[in-house]
Amino acid sequence: MPGCSNANSADSHHLLAIPHDIEKKKRRNDGFDTGYLPTTDVLVVGAGPTGLTLACELMRRGIRCRIIEQSDAPMPLARTLGIQSRTLEVFERMGIVAQVLRQAARVDGNNFYAGTKRLVHMDFGLLAKDHSIPYPYGASLPQTTTERIFTELLQASGADIEWSSELVDFWQEDDAVVALLKHPHDGSDETIRARFLVGCDGAHSIVRKTLGFPFEGTTYEGETLHADVELDWKKSHHEIHRWWSGFGQLDTVPMPGEQRWRLAAFVPAASSQEVPRASRELFQRFLHERARENTAIARNPTSLANFTINRRAVTQMR
Template sequence: MAQQIGSQSWDTDVLIVGAGPVGLTLACELLRRGVSCRLIEQLETPYTIVRAHALQPRTLELFDRMGLIEPVLRQGGEVPPWYLYDGQKRVGELGFAPLKQEPYPGMWFIQQPTVEHILHERLQELGGNIEYSHNLTQLQNSPNGITATVVAPDKTVELRARYLVGCDGGHSTTRHLLGIPFTGKTLPGLLLIAEVDMDWARSRNRAHIWLHPNGLFSATFIEEVGKWQLVVAAPALSREQVPTASLDLFQQLFQQRTGDMHTRLSNPSWTSVFAINQRLARNYRQEQAFLAGDAAHVHSPAGGLGMNTGIQDAYNLAWKLALVIKDRAYPALLDTYEEERRPVGELLLQATEANTTVALSGNAGMRFMRDHLLLPLTRLPALKRKATQRGAQLDLNYRTSSLARSDELSNVKTAYSAAYLQNKLLQLVTPTLLQAGDRAPDGTCLQALDHNATSLFQEMRGTSWHLLLFAGRPGPRPYIQGLIGLAQQIEARLGAWSSEVLPLLIISSYQQLRAHNWPGKVLLDPEGRLHKRYGAQGQALYLVRPDGYIGFRGFPGRPEALFDYLDTIFLPPQISPTKEEAHV
């Protein structure tokens, strides 16, 4: 049924093209926020080939916010260690060092089809569905909305939507119809992949990797399909030399790379051969249309970041679309999607190309450095932790975004207060101190009223922003009363939109709250761990966005700075934006 809003009529708020993990994440998050969407997919049935194997800790945090972490953890497992071989001799083992401070300390081994199944179930719970065998063929994109021609098995229809998001992969029809350039390069060599049966007795709980002068060869057992996935690097081959990947070719490469002349490969469920493309869309937005996931960036699979980055694209865009569509935020909020996510895509291409050069190179000098210098170094605990942290995507930040703002100076009365000076000193001696644009970290605490154990992430689940009000050291009643007053001012200022920003008062002693009759949520941090992790020696506030990044960082002593920040994002209640009013 078409929606009539003002003089415009739409069949749906958002048309999503492509029902992989990116499109499914976007659809679930829009529906969870009360925004209508239609999700179309050109395939006839769900995609079952395993292209991606793991979720990074940052993506697990988003699934936690979505309320999906339990099935993800239940249906996955820890990433297996990698056994390294030179022929028949095992020469080493690679593993990952857990990030002990984090709720999800490392990659989680779960296959893409399983992730899609979990998301599809949630989509259905939210009242959505996938429209299979629907092909986007034409597109009209204007500031007033989208008109899309979609060919279904029994009809051709025109759909009108306020926005369209292309999540339709590296060969994106959406990107092609929008005419957005997809620039980059093709790396030398090929990757060959197959899923097969193998009559050997090697452990299924390990990944097996052979270091060979002609390129790496890996074998990993995929529990969901009951087969071994083989990945072969062929840096010296071209598509002209290997147009297709047959079982016989994989048998030949297996024997060459491993020296195992007895194990037989059989019953392939699929095989593939492809060149490694590194490409990035020139822009992620064009008027009312957006690109996300592989439609915006394709790259080497080295590092396991593709599915994860796409899911994070979708989450970033979903909360912004919802606020704008519901007339709670200025439309220019949507410009920050490309502003924030395209630089992440650029970093992704740089990192995966470097990983590919090291891991798959056919250069003798590079192989020697990899096998005799880099691999031994990765056994050192400190470097293991560094590698795990980098791959976890927890260090990605939006510090340069227009949505990241810090109020470094309070007003004249408090600019040189002990709390302010202490904070400035911490910034000088602790360069890792949290800044606006950083991911907001987790930490354990207690629910103040009943002293039940909880965590900050548990308390921030949902779709809202959260205003973290740190009380600092125990102080007199006015000290706490000022924080409570600020929370009440925010609620009054947002009016009908007040549910979009939820305050969390974080105190170090329950005595700080006694005699205060405040119905809001209070967390107790008796050992000061949360205060320390956020660098809150005195009073401090952090406004955390719906995607878990810090939007604003400041001091409660000057609420005007926070009010100004909120005013650049949120519309006054009941006011709809005009084009001239839109700003961030």
């Protein structure tokens, strides 16, 4: 049944017959009638990792799709970088796993500390005992790089991201979804038909809001701060290192490049003061207080950022 969805799902059947009244419906673009509405099998709203993965997989299966993104360019800041073993299997199926692994930092384990004492060591290599797991390790690659790889794959398949394209409204017909798009870069609008519309447009999803789907969950009371730094220390660059202390949590995740690390710290909200902005001085203090490390941060950090984390999900996908 054709329809609107917040799930990464579609099928490969051909378009159903379009009723006469829909087929003859006109659209207006730049003030001129331009004939019949254009059609696509799937309209993907949002060009983040989820939307790009879906679009690439649809094109790989010969399913026509368009992918639109409200922003005018890829985001410059990578908030995430972790890639799990199972994700590498998906990347192999997509044909990009070798490219990802060439550019990523390999992650073979995870360590948890209290001060200088290591409490837990997780050896991902133990996964190799299960011969059904082809990648007994994880990887670390900035989201910006992963999205670039997806985009190149999408372009090679004959599609591309339509930047500065906003979904304004949509409605359900008998055998299609009709969507109204706005293109602010040239002031035009467009009405199209799609057999499926899939919302991959994040926390402020117009797809979810228009469908009236609840977005249940919680928002963490505080902020996560991160910075990409160079650290000259003896910790393994193929493992994650995490500290818990009375001062709070500090994570250090290996990044591509010699001695490159992503530092991330959670700072709880306090009624008496605002959460400080991420800075070199602040992360130097975190290393000393939370990790009992006197290692100096070399050079100025990049990707300094504060953001809040939500743990939410829609209650239904379609």
